[in-house]
Amino acid sequence: SEISMNDMANIQLNVFSLILLIIVFANMYRRSREYLPDQKLFLILIASVGLLIIADTLTWALDGKPGKAALYFNLLFNTFGYIFMIFPFLLWCLYVRYQIKMDVKEMMKARILLLVPFYINALFAVLSCFYGFYFYLDDLNVYHRGTLFWLSAGINYAYYLYAAIYLIRKRKSTERRLFILLSLFPLPPLFASIIQSLHYGTSLLWPGAALSLVVIYLNIQKNQLYTDHLTGLYNRRLLDIHLDDCLNNNKK
Numbered sequence: 001s002e003i004s005m006n007d008m009a010n011i012q013l014n015v016f017s018l019i020l021l022i023i024v025f026a027n028m029y030r031r032s033r034e035y036l037p038d039q040k041l042f043l044i045l046i047a048s049v050g051l052l053i054i055a056d057t058l059t060w061a062l063d064g065k066p067g068k069a070a071l072y073f074n075l076l077f078n079t080f081g082y083i084f085m086i087f088p089f090l091l092w093c094l095y096v097r098y099q100i101k102m103d104v105k106e107m108m109k110a111r112i113l114l115l116v117p118f119y120i121n122a123l124f125a126v127l128s129c130f131y132g133f134y135f136y137l138d139d140l141n142v143y144h145r146g147t148l149f150w151l152s153a154g155i156n157y158a159y160y161l162y163a164a165i166y167l168i169r170k171r172k173s174t175e176r177r178l179f180i181l182l183s184l185f186p187l188p189p190l191f192a193s194i195i196q197s198l199h200y201g202t203s204l205l206w207p208g209a210a211l212s213l214v215v216i217y218l219n220i221q222k223n224q225l226y227t228d229h230l231t232g233l234y235n236r237r238l239l240d241i242h243l244d245d246c247l248n249n250n251k252k
Contacts, residue, residue, distance in 0.1 A: 007060045010203035014057040017210035021050045024217045037104050041095045046213055048088045053206045055081045060203065064142050071141045075129060078143060082125035082134050082152060086118050088209060089159035089189075096163045096182055100170045114162070117155045124148060145200070153197050160186050181219055185212045 003011070025046045028039070035043070055077045062074040093114050098107040128134040133148040163186065171179055192208030 003061065006201055007063060010060050011057050013207050014053050014060075014203060017207040018050055018053045018057075020214055021046050021053070021210050024214060025050070028217070037107070038095060038098050041091055041098065042213075042216065045088055045091050045095065048084065048091065049206060049209050049213060052081060052084060052088070053210070055084075056203060056206055059143065062141070064140060066141065071137060074137055074141055074143070078135055078137075079125055079129055082128065083122045085152065085205075086121045086155055086159065089156055090114050090118050092186070093159055093163050093166070096166060099178060099182060100166070100174055114159075117158060121152055121155050124151065150197075153193065156193060157190075160190055181216070185216060188212045 025043065028043060028046075058077045059074060059081065062070050062077070065074070093110065094107050097110060098104070101107065124133050128136070128146055132146045134146045134152050135149065136144055136146055138144060164183070167174070167179065167182055174182075188208035188211045189205055190208075192204035196202050196204045
């Protein structure tokens with residue numbers, strides 16, 4: 001069967017989003033460079049969203065296609081998508097913790113708490129292949145949401161909530177510009193996921209996530225002015241700015 005106009009629109013949006021991420025990744029990635037922890041997390045974030053966009057695109061392309069091979073690959077990519085759809089938001093929570101404290105140990109304190117929902121979601125995603133919890137494919141290889149589809153969406157929103165609560169708790173010790181940036185980042189994928197959940201047949205979550213990553217990338221590019229390109233350590237320029245901020249705060 002031919003790809004419908006709706007499926008083609010979703011594929012085109014995904015391809016555009018993937019191109020944006022490839023450009024960002026190519027501009028950031030340097031094989032010989034030492035990366036700071038937040039930059040490593042960001043590169044992994046880009047790669048994970050890119051892979052999920054590819055998987056999502058393939059599911060739209062395979063949906064309704066005849067033949068056992070198409071059915072198996074459709075099942076494979078849908079399962080992959082549901083298993084790892086939580087992963088970027090888990091990374092985002094770690095990214096927020098690091099940006100606030102600039103401490104790897106502090107960031108990793110929450111890893112067990114953040115990994116538990118990921119493993120629960122992965123288990124239900126795999127079981128969906130047999131019991132249709134999150135999704136199922138009918139005899140015509142057409143995708144349908146399962147009865148527990150909302151559980152997967154709910155776990156996603158739980159990560160949003162965790163990051164929001166952590167930011168609010170640390171707002172007094174966080175630079176205002178950074179607080180605003182980290183607060184705004186989840187909004188595009190959050191609203192996109194709500195629209196996608198309510199309007200069956202749309203694919204907006206990962207394009208929304210790609211848009212947010214581009215916004216964060218622009219911020220990282222600005223911050224690279226304050227790091228030494230050889231060591232990856234913060235340079236004298238950032239120290240001067242920090243001292244000026246401290247002096248201005250003391251005068252107030």
